[in-house]
Amino acid sequence: MNVMQRAGASAPLEIRISDKTYAGADGNAVQAVKGLDLSCPGQTCTALVGPSGCGKTTILRIVAGLDAKFSGEVTLADAPIEEARIGFIFQEPTLLPWRTVEDNIRLAAPDLSARALASLLDQAEIADKASRFPGELSLGLARRVSIVRAIAAKPDLLLLDEPFVSLDEATAKTLRMLVARILDDHAVTALLVTHDLREAVELADQIVTLTARPARAKSVRQISTPRAKRTAAFRKKLLGQIDRDAKSR
Amino acid sequence: MSKSAPTSPLIYQLLSIVGGLAIWFVAAKLTASPLLPGPVQVVGFIREAMISGEMPYHMAMTLGRVAASFVIAMALGLAIGLAMGQSQLTDRIGDPWLIFFLNTPALVIIIMAYVWFGLTEAAAIGAVALNKIPNVAVTVREGARTLDPHLDDLARIYRLSKIERLRQVVLPQLQPFFAAAARSGISLIWKIVLVVELLGRSNGVGFQLYLYFQLFDVTAILGYTLVFVALMIAIEVFMVQPYERYATRWRIRSA
Numbered sequence: 001m002n003v004m005q006r007a008g009a010s011a012p013l014e015i016r017i018s019d020k021t022y023a024g025a026d027g028n029a030v031q032a033v034k035g036l037d038l039s040c041p042g043q044t045c046t047a048l049v050g051p052s053g054c055g056k057t058t059i060l061r062i063v064a065g066l067d068a069k070f071s072g073e074v075t076l077a078d079a080p081i082e083e084a085r086i087g088f089i090f091q092e093p094t095l096l097p098w099r100t101v102e103d104n105i106r107l108a109a110p111d112l113s114a115r116a117l118a119s120l121l122d123q124a125e126i127a128d129k130a131s132r133f134p135g136e137l138s139l140g141l142a143r144r145v146s147i148v149r150a151i152a153a154k155p156d157l158l159l160l161d162e163p164f165v166s167l168d169e170a171t172a173k174t175l176r177m178l179v180a181r182i183l184d185d186h187a188v189t190a191l192l193v194t195h196d197l198r199e200a201v202e203l204a205d206q207i208v209t210l211t212a213r214p215a216r217a218k219s220v221r222q223i224s225t226p227r228a229k230r231t232a233a234f235r236k237k238l239l240g241q242i243d244r245d246a247k248s249r
Numbered sequence: 250m251s252k253s254a255p256t257s258p259l260i261y262q263l264l265s266i267v268g269g270l271a272i273w274f275v276a277a278k279l280t281a282s283p284l285l286p287g288p289v290q291v292v293g294f295i296r297e298a299m300i301s302g303e304m305p306y307h308m309a310m311t312l313g314r315v316a317a318s319f320v321i322a323m324a325l326g327l328a329i330g331l332a333m334g335q336s337q338l339t340d341r342i343g344d345p346w347l348i349f350f351l352n353t354p355a356l357v358i359i360i361m362a363y364v365w366f367g368l369t370e371a372a373a374i375g376a377v378a379l380n381k382i383p384n385v386a387v388t389v390r391e392g393a394r395t396l397d398p399h400l401d402d403l404a405r406i407y408r409l410s411k412i413e414r415l416r417q418v419v420l421p422q423l424q425p426f427f428a429a430a431a432r433s434g435i436s437l438i439w440k441i442v443l444v445v446e447l448l449g450r451s452n453g454v455g456f457q458l459y460l461y462f463q464l465f466d467v468t469a470i471l472g473y474t475l476v477f478v479a480l481m482i483a484i485e486v487f488m489v490q491p492y493e494r495y496a497t498r499w500r501i502r503s504a
């Protein structure tokens with residue numbers, strides 16, 4: 001599938017955040033985002049790459065409609081974001097400890113059929129964990145549950161907040177493959193937040209690098225090569241280009 | 250509940266109880282006074298009162314009042330504690346009143362309830378509940394202040410209804426606090442219920458105790474006391490503890 005064709009399939013996610021300032025507890029305000037203006041083509045994945053603490057989670061929470069205290073506007077397909085169905089893969093897995101894996105997923109998607117649930121669990125390789133409680137799961141497994149939960153309700157917009165952080169490389173790799181498959185199979189617009197550019201060149205159709213706090217776009221680059229065809233050499237070249245883009249600003 | 254030596258944890262408790270009974274038995278024999286009846290007489294009274302139906306009737310009246318005021322106190326205490334824990338404004342407005350009622354003697358609340366609302370069942374139950382509500386509210390407020398904001402985000406993202414949010418997200422987080430309030434609640438409430446009955450009701454264990462006190466019938470007083478304490482312990486063991494085990498099963502199973 002070609003990126004340009006897919007982009008035409010639905011209207012884009014538009015993010016305009018002119019200012020987001022937290023009123024600090026002790027009176028010192030923290031400006032987290034300033035003058036961010038982004039357009040993410042429909043049904044593609046945009047990666048936001050920025051250093052730790054630059055304001056990535058802040059941006060995602062605003063896009064999700066969880067934080068309305070900012071100046072600017074977020075729309076999906078020209079409609080206010082509040083009307084969109086959203087899947088959010090939080091930085092922490094954020095499962096309800098008192099509900100089983102299956103019940104955690106059903107909380108987000110009450111109408112999910114047993115077959116659909118089984119197939120999702122299968123894709124994430126956690127079919128045998130359906131009746132476990134989150135306290136019994138490793139971080140990698142809990143992240144899988146969180147990913148399944150986010151896509152179970154067939155969201156219009158999928159938000160991923162560093163979904164592979166603090167995992168061992170092997171687990172991170174399987175989860176990246178899981179997310180890649182989801183992005184290919186489900187017609188969803190995705191926003192992936194990460195501090196690791198290598199994740200971005202593997203998964204995203206558009207990569208936006210961010211400045212240190214307050215977050216602002218430093219460089220934007222489209223990738224038209226499909227995910228499956230990105231060789232190691234291709235990704236390495238891309239990394240170099242994005243590095244240069246960012247520096248030349 | 251502490252689990253002591255792995256050998257036979259119950260043996261010491263049993264010995265302790267038997268020892269206590271023995272001392273009671275001997276002391277009663279030695280004093281040979283109607284003011285200290287022995288275990289045999291007390292059990293004899295209990296049997297008679299059970300057979301005549303007197304004891305079950307008054308016991309049931311008291312239990313009904315305990316249950317009613319417990320439910321009211323827990324529900325209102327939960328609502329108040331939750332509101333105060335989540336909103337600073339509510340907390341500021343409510344706090345002086347919470348402190349006021351926490352420090353008002355139970356007896357004062359009971360008397361005022363009877364004076365203002367008459368010697369009615371509603372006044373009795375209301376007075377007991379009002380005595381307990383501040384404790385529940387304070388405990389729940391502590392819990393409500395520590396609610397996980399991430400779980401709140403979760404509830405909003407997945408569009409949980411208010412009821413669902415309360416049931417699936419908020420109440421489970423408050424469960425340990427709620428359980429603590431319930432535990433101390435039952436023991437406080439049944440003590441106050443007896444006072445309420447003594448002052449303004451014509452049935453119930455409190456009323457009976459007062460009656461037998463006027464008759465100086467210590468056997469009957471001890472008989473009622475023993476059965477009532479046994480009943481409360483039974484409720485704790487067979488209702489409160491199993492419920493808690495159920496409510497925290499996910500925690501027990503987790504590593």
Ligand SMILES: Nc1ncnc2c1ncn2[C@@H]1O[C@H](COP(=O)(O)OP(=O)(O)OP(=O)(O)O)[C@@H](O)[C@H]1O
Binds near residue numbers: 054055056058
């Ligand atoms: N609720 C808040 N109140 C005050 N300041 C906040 C709040 N949330 C975040 N901040 C501040 O805003 C800045 C951006 O935070 P944010 O969590 O968005 O960064 P991030 O890029 O996601 O960081 P990380 O890589 O560590 O996840 C940080 O300096 C943080 O301290």
Ligand SMILES: [Mg+2]
Binds near residue numbers: 056091
């Ligand atoms: Mg973050």
